[in-house]
Amino acid sequence: MxxxxxxxALATSALxxxxxxxxxxxxxDLDEAMVADTxxxxxxxxxxxxxxxxxxxxxxxxxxxxxxxxxAEAEAEMEGEM
Numbered sequence: 001m002x003x004x005x006x007x008x009a010l011a012t013s014a015l016x017x018x019x020x021x022x023x024x025x026x027x028x029d030l031d032e033a034m035v036a037d038t039x040x041x042x043x044x045x046x047x048x049x050x051x052x053x054x055x056x057x058x059x060x061x062x063x064x065x066x067x068x069x070x071x072a073e074a075e076a077e078m079e080g081e082m
Contacts, residue, residue, distance in 0.1 A: 013041040
């Protein structure tokens with residue numbers, strides 16, 4: 001999953017580079033602009049991936065808790081405690 005996100009981040013970087021190339025050509029700082037855009041896009045993509053990972057982990061915790069609760073209820077029902 002993270003590899004897919006990294007590919008998306010690199011694609012975003014490429015689009016950012018294309019968007020800034022006209023301005024960079026005008027100032028003569030194409031290399032610096034490309035590096036800055038790539039770093040910014042990579043940092044943003046990394047932050048988004050971390051957030052997605054945290055969200056997925058939290059969702060997994062909720063699902064696990066609900067499954068444990070359902071299992072306990074089913075066990076209690078089978079034992080006639082409910």
